[in-house]
Amino acid sequence: MIRSNATEMAAKLATGEITSVALTQAHLDRISAVDADVHAFLHIDTEGALAQAAAIDAKRAKGEKLSPLAGVPLALKDVMAQKGIPTTCGSKILEGWRPPYDSTVVANLKKNDIVILGKTNMDEFAMGSSTENSAYGPTHNPWDLSRIPGGSGGGSSAALAAFEAPLAIGTDTGGSIRQPAAVTGTVGVKPTYGGVSRYGLVAFSSSLDQAGPCARTVLDAALLHEAISGHDPKDATSINAPVPQVVNAAKSGDVKGMKIGVVKELNGDGYQAGVRARFEESLELLAKAGAEIVEVSAPNFEYALAAYYLIAPSECSSNLARFDAMRYGLRVGDVDGASAESVMNLTREVGFGKEVKRRIILGTYALSSGYYDAYYGSAQKVRTLITQDFIRAFEKADVLVSPTCPTTAFKIGEKANDPLAMYLNDIATIPVNMAGIGGMSLPSGLADEDGLPVGFQIMSPVMKDERMYLVGAALEAALLSKWGAPLLDKAPIMGGAR
Amino acid sequence: MTSLSRDDVAKLAGLARIEMSEEELVNMANEFTVILDAVARVQEVAGADVEATSHPLPLRNIFRPDVVVPSLTPEEALSGAPAQEEQRFRVPQILGEE
Numbered sequence: 001m002i003r004s005n006a007t008e009m010a011a012k013l014a015t016g017e018i019t020s021v022a023l024t025q026a027h028l029d030r031i032s033a034v035d036a037d038v039h040a041f042l043h044i045d046t047e048g049a050l051a052q053a054a055a056i057d058a059k060r061a062k063g064e065k066l067s068p069l070a071g072v073p074l075a076l077k078d079v080m081a082q083k084g085i086p087t088t089c090g091s092k093i094l095e096g097w098r099p100p101y102d103s104t105v106v107a108n109l110k111k112n113d114i115v116i117l118g119k120t121n122m123d124e125f126a127m128g129s130s131t132e133n134s135a136y137g138p139t140h141n142p143w144d145l146s147r148i149p150g151g152s153g154g155g156s157s158a159a160l161a162a163f164e165a166p167l168a169i170g171t172d173t174g175g176s177i178r179q180p181a182a183v184t185g186t187v188g189v190k191p192t193y194g195g196v197s198r199y200g201l202v203a204f205s206s207s208l209d210q211a212g213p214c215a216r217t218v219l220d221a222a223l224l225h226e227a228i229s230g231h232d233p234k235d236a237t238s239i240n241a242p243v244p245q246v247v248n249a250a251k252s253g254d255v256k257g258m259k260i261g262v263v264k265e266l267n268g269d270g271y272q273a274g275v276r277a278r279f280e281e282s283l284e285l286l287a288k289a290g291a292e293i294v295e296v297s298a299p300n301f302e303y304a305l306a307a308y309y310l311i312a313p314s315e316c317s318s319n320l321a322r323f324d325a326m327r328y329g330l331r332v333g334d335v336d337g338a339s340a341e342s343v344m345n346l347t348r349e350v351g352f353g354k355e356v357k358r359r360i361i362l363g364t365y366a367l368s369s370g371y372y373d374a375y376y377g378s379a380q381k382v383r384t385l386i387t388q389d390f391i392r393a394f395e396k397a398d399v400l401v402s403p404t405c406p407t408t409a410f411k412i413g414e415k416a417n418d419p420l421a422m423y424l425n426d427i428a429t430i431p432v433n434m435a436g437i438g439g440m441s442l443p444s445g446l447a448d449e450d451g452l453p454v455g456f457q458i459m460s461p462v463m464k465d466e467r468m469y470l471v472g473a474a475l476e477a478a479l480l481s482k483w484g485a486p487l488l489d490k491a492p493i494m495g496g497a498r
Numbered sequence: 499m500t501s502l503s504r505d506d507v508a509k510l511a512g513l514a515r516i517e518m519s520e521e522e523l524v525n526m527a528n529e530f531t532v533i534l535d536a537v538a539r540v541q542e543v544a545g546a547d548v549e550a551t552s553h554p555l556p557l558r559n560i561f562r563p564d565v566v567v568p569s570l571t572p573e574e575a576l577s578g579a580p581a582q583e584e585q586r587f588r589v590p591q592i593l594g595e596e
Contacts, residue, residue, distance in 0.1 A: 100574035193554045207553045236560040237553075306539040317514060324515070326589050328578030340590040341515065349517035357516055361507060361526060362533065364514045375537065378544035383551040385543060419529065420536055436554025462554075 001026045006072045006166040006220040013060070013071040020053035020060075020071030024115050027073045031117070031164045034493075039139050040149075040159040042078050043086045044118035049073065056113045068247075069223050070113035075165035077156050078119040079126055080211065081200035082106045085116075089202050090124040090134035090152075093323050093330045093351030103200020104232045105169060105211050112227040117165055120155030124353045125320065126176055126204045128152050129425040130415070133355045138412055141184060143452055143491050147409040150180030156214050157184040162493055167224050168214040173205050174308055175404075175429025177212050178441035182404035182455020185443040185487045187221045187472070188214045192463050193436030194239035196225075197232035205315040206237075208308075208433040216488060218442060218472040222250035225465070241463060249466035253473030256290035260471065261397025265301045266428045266457075272407045274447025278454040279403045282444045285478035286471065296396050298389035303382045304431045309423060310366045310379035311434075317363030320356070323348065358419065387435040390461075399467045402428045404441040404455030432459055440468040442476055443487045453487065500534040502527050 001009075001023060012018045028046055035041055056071045076082060079089050081099035083106075088094045102110070109116060123133035131139040131154030141149040142162040149158040156168035157180035170177035172190035181188030189212045196211045203209060213224035229243040262283065267276065287293050325331040325347035326340070333346035352360070366375035393400055405425055415422045432439035437459055444456035456475065460467040480486065502510075507527045511518045518526075572585050581588040 097578050100570055100577050233562060237555060237557065239555070300543060303540055303543055306537045309533070309537050310540060321515075325580060327587055329580070331580035334581065334590055338590050340592045343590045344515040345517040348515055352516065357518075357522075358526065358529065360514050360516065361510045362530070362537075364510045365502070365530075366537075368510075368513075374541060377550060378540040379537075380550035380552055381544035381548040382540045384549050387551060387554075420532060434554075 002030050002163045005217045006069060006215060006223065007217065009072050009166060010069055020056045020115060021050060023071065024049050024053040024073050024117070027117055027165055034162050035164060037140060037145055038142055038158050038162045038164070039137060040075065040120055040155045040162060040164055041118045042088060042090070042121050042136055042155070045085055045116065048085070049115050049117050052115050056115070059113070067112040067227065069167070069227060071115065072167060073115040073117045073165055074109065075118065075120045075156055075159040075168040076106070076116050077153050077169050077171055078122055079171050079202050080105050080169060081202070082116065082119070085119065087119065087202070088136070089126070090122045090136060091351065091353070091356070092135045093347070095330065097329055099200070101200065104197035104234060105228050106200065108228045108230070114167065114227065120153070120159055120168065122155055123152035124356050125202070125316070126152040126171055126173055127316070127355050127359055129175070129179055129422055130412070131155060132412060132416055133353055135353055140412070141409050142493050143184065143409065146411055147452070148183065148412055150183040150409070152176040153180045153214065157181055157186050157188065160184065160186045160214060160216055161488060161491060166216060167220060169211060169228070170214045171201055171209055171211045172433065172439070173208045173312060174433050175426040177214060178404050178429050178439055178455065178457060179425060181214060181441040183409035183453060185453030185491060186214060186216055187218055187442045188212065188440070189221050189225055189468070190432060190439045191225060191229065191465055192239070192438045194237050195243070195463070195465065196228050197235040197238050199232055199234040203319040205312040206319060207315060208312060210433070216486070218469060218476045219247070219250040222246040222469050239463065244463055244465040246466050246469045249469035250473045253470060253477055255286060255471055255474040258291045258399070258471065259397040260286055260291045260293050261296035261393055261400045262293060263301070263393070263400050263402045264295055264297045265299065266402035270406050271403055272447060272449070274449050275403045275405070275407065275454050277448065278444040279456060282456045282475055282479070283401070285482070286475055289474045289478055291471070291474070294397055296393040296400060298386070298393055298431070300382065300385040300389050301431050304386055304434055305423060305427055307379040307382035307386070307434065308426070308430045309362070310375050311383065313359040313363035314366045314376050315363070317360045317367065320360055323351065355419070383434050386431050390431070390435045390437060394461050399471050400459040402457045404428060404457040408447050408450055408452035408454060428457060437462050438465040438468055440472050442472050444475070444479065445487065446490065500531070500538055502530040502534070
């Protein structure tokens with residue numbers, strides 16, 4: 001039951017072949033069986049999930065019209081507020097905090113009767129590419145438990161790859177949905193900035209953060225995308241326009257006559273041979289499906305990583321000032337006569353991990369008087385140049401494509417002491433966030449040299465998210481007929497050791 | 499090459515309200531030499547003629563009607579408080595004795 005995809009599960013729920021309670025219980029059992037090894041979850045809401053499932057079964061029994069994914073379970077990244085459920089963001093500073101409200105994403109999940117199984121592990125406050133920065137220990141990649149599942153949303157991607165959940169929510173500030181999808185052989189989509197409400201998404205870098213769907217198929221991702229999207233008056237940056245027709249696009253997968261632009265700068269040196277081979281193969285399949293492959297150039301992308309590591313830390317140094325030990329979260333050193341300032345200093349010393357401190361200090365520096373123009377100001381100009389590169393590229397192509405990451409999953413601990421090497425992982429995903437456009441990663445096969453999953457990235461213009469689903473669905477169908485079975489069938493998901 | 503001294507990091511940590519051990523200060527100062535060199539590349543292309551982008555959407559002010567809507571109850575708002583007293587957040591001393 002847990003091996004099928006969300007669309008198949010929804011069909012069986014609709015015909016009454018299975019109940020949501022049974023489906024939810026099957027996933028809870030799977031979590032009990034494998035999560036000690038994978039560590040995808042930080043909190044499992046057994047009681048809440050089963051109660052929600054029972055209520056959905058009751059509605060269905062009464063003949064109520066339900067949404068397409070009603071009764072299907074989901075894993076929620078621990079950065080989204082869910083009323084009454086622990087929400088830590090992978091940080092000690094929020095240990096034990098239970099939000100008194102639902103994020104809009106959670107409200108939309110509940111409205112669509114999607115069952116929330118629990119909260120998934122992540123790099124602290126979404127800062128990282130491996131989940132090694134979680135204060136609660138790393139998540140392990142189901143393809144090889146000694147390797148990272150990507151980050152920051154490694155818990156969500158690992159839960160999908162280990163069949164602990166068929167759907168998950170991620171958030172993507174510089175690649176935190178797409179890179180984990182790539183290294184676990186799953187699908188992850190960063191919608192257009194403003195397409196999904198940020199209300200109740202604990203802010204890291206407000207002008208870059210975007211929640212989105214994670215799944216095992218393109219159509220499943222589209223159904224979840226549609227369920228969580230839409231204008232929200234509680235988020236001033238939410239786009240007030242119709243939701244792109246992503247489900248129709250995922251069902252169609254027709255790319256005849258579409259122009260697909262290969263970004264010259266996001267390939268070549270620094271990209272693993274197996275990553276490049278799978279990318280080229282995918283391009284051939286898309287050409288066979290009727291798309292026209294063209295080359296485009298984006299000369300300013302080489303500055304994207306540098307600009308990102310100024311903009312994101314700058315915004316984070318401001319956003320994380322809210323963790324001041326006064327209204328919620330951890331408080332340390334509150335002894336008689338202690339000043340508020342010393343309590344803040346001690347709490348933030350104990351509550352934040354190394355990478356979070358590093359970025360707060362970097363951001364504080366980049367925004368400080370005398371350095372602002374040279375660092376933050378220059379980074380904002382690079383942002384303009386990157387956006388202009390995209391605009392020019394989209395004049396020549398309907399979508400742009402690249403490998404999602406330069407390499408397959410690396411070993412846990414391999415890059416932990418080299419922040420710059422870690423940052424390089426996001427080199428192909430970051431430009432999308434800088435311009436606020438849409439990005440998808442889907443599996444394109446396994447690298448010959450290490451047998452690990454490789455991701456294919458598709459980028460679409462602002463609010464043209466349906467285009468990446470058209471291309472994603474076409475490529476997925478072509479690869480499926482080439483492989484004869486989904487890629488995850490090849491994963492040694494715990495049964496056989498790798 | 500840009501570099502930060504141990505004292506520079508200590509000053510920034512003070513501004514950011516983070517207590518740091520001597521070891522942390524020294525390590526971070528060392529790391530920053532490498533990181534700042536990498537990020538300083540933005541200056542290569544950030545000419546005076548390039549406009550700055552702070553946000554991906556061309557946003558103007560967003561207003562809503564000024565009407566009262568239900569919000570958190572005092573109990574809900576205080577539910578995560580590290581300390582509370584008489585339906586208020588209890589915080590450490592903020593002002594000096596004088």
